[in-house]
Amino acid sequence: IMVIAKLRGKKIVCTAHYILGxxxxxxxxxxxxxxxxxxxxxxVHSEQNxxxxxxxxxxxxxxxxxxxxxxxxxxxxVPVTQEAARKKLGIPKDARVIMSFGNLRKYxxxxxLITAFKAAKKKVPELxxxxxxxxxxKEMAEDIRNQLKDIADVxxxxxxIASSDIKYYFNSADIVMLPYHEFSGQSGPGNIALAFGKxxxxxxxxxLPELVMDENTIFExxxxxxxxxxxxxxFMKRGMLAxxxxxxxxxxxxxxxxxxxxxxxxxxxxxxxx
Numbered sequence: 001i002m003v004i005a006k007l008r009g010k011k012i013v014c015t016a017h018y019i020l021g022x023x024x025x026x027x028x029x030x031x032x033x034x035x036x037x038x039x040x041x042x043x044v045h046s047e048q049n050x051x052x053x054x055x056x057x058x059x060x061x062x063x064x065x066x067x068x069x070x071x072x073x074x075x076x077x078v079p080v081t082q083e084a085a086r087k088k089l090g091i092p093k094d095a096r097v098i099m100s101f102g103n104l105r106k107y108x109x110x111x112x113l114i115t116a117f118k119a120a121k122k123k124v125p126e127l128x129x130x131x132x133x134x135x136x137x138k139e140m141a142e143d144i145r146n147q148l149k150d151i152a153d154v155x156x157x158x159x160x161i162a163s164s165d166i167k168y169y170f171n172s173a174d175i176v177m178l179p180y181h182e183f184s185g186q187s188g189p190g191n192i193a194l195a196f197g198k199x200x201x202x203x204x205x206x207x208l209p210e211l212v213m214d215e216n217t218i219f220e221x222x223x224x225x226x227x228x229x230x231x232x233x234x235f236m237k238r239g240m241l242a243x244x245x246x247x248x249x250x251x252x253x254x255x256x257x258x259x260x261x262x263x264x265x266x267x268x269x270x271x272x273x274x
Contacts (some may be wrong), residue, residue, distance in 0.1 A: 001036065002038045011041070011271045012045065013268060016042055016049065019057075040274070041065065041267060042075045043064075043065050046066065046184065048207065049066070050125065061077070068213075069185075070073075070261075072192045075170070076195050076196055077165055077167070085168040094126060095127075097244075098129055099172045100130070101161075101176065101192070102132075103133050103136060105140075106140065107180060109222075113129075114148060116228040121153070128154075129153065132169050134160045140195065145273075162184055166192065171196060174199075174234075175198065175201055176190070178202040179227055180205050180222050182206075183208060191211075194211065196237075202219075203219055212242070213247040214244060214252065215231065216233055
């Protein structure tokens with residue numbers, strides 16, 4: 001289709017959510033390269049994606065535009081209070097809930113999150129961990145269960161979460177965790193969190209730091225002590241959680257689809273003027 005379009009003199013804009021997939025091999029890179037050479041202009045979602053596209057495939061930087069992914073506000077379709085959401089999920093109303101949401105995959109740093117949760121809980125006894133999402137394999141789910149088997153303040157929802165139920169999980173959480181070991185784009189769960197005005201604690205990989213305003217919510221990947229300190233700071237420092245929640249609402253507006261649409265239109269207009 002793209003070859004036919006080029007033969008007819010059409011301009012091609014490619015939005016690349018990832019430059020290379022999580023399990024990319026030589027064949028994947030070959031076919032990706034065979035498609036990318038046909039593209040006139042690229043849209044990527046993070047500065048790291050821009051650098052990767054330039055480094056891996058030799059695309060000139062001036063042909064690559066960084067437009068963030070918009071937030072997933074359609075999940076927030078019906079107002080639900082935190083108390084009602086927690087009641088539905090069986091979570092204590094006075095708990096301090098940190099949540100990881102989305103498919104369970106090794107690169108997302110669950111071992112680090114669990115270790116940091118156990119350490120932070122010594123200073124924040126009300127701390128409660130919720131992990132929701134479908135495991136990549138049974139072994140990963142079993143490993144997480146084993147690591148948390150002696151702790152009561154945990155909710156594990158190891159399954160596909162229906163779209164209509166997503167609001168209950170995010171409205172139950174105080175903070176959403178993204179302790180990824182590696183990543184290059186922007187996170188779906190991160191964008192959902194912003195749609196609900198939920199603060200994030202993120203590792204310094206890919207576009208994750210671009211989802212937060214406070215440097216104290218960012219830690220280096222694999223740095224369990226750093227992650228523990230960020231959790232403790234969020235709940236123990238007076239007024240910090242309220243501050244982070246206000247900043248999440250600012251980021252929600254920044255990543256609204258109204259804003260993203262205007263940025264995307266500017267890219268297409270610039271291509272048509274070439």
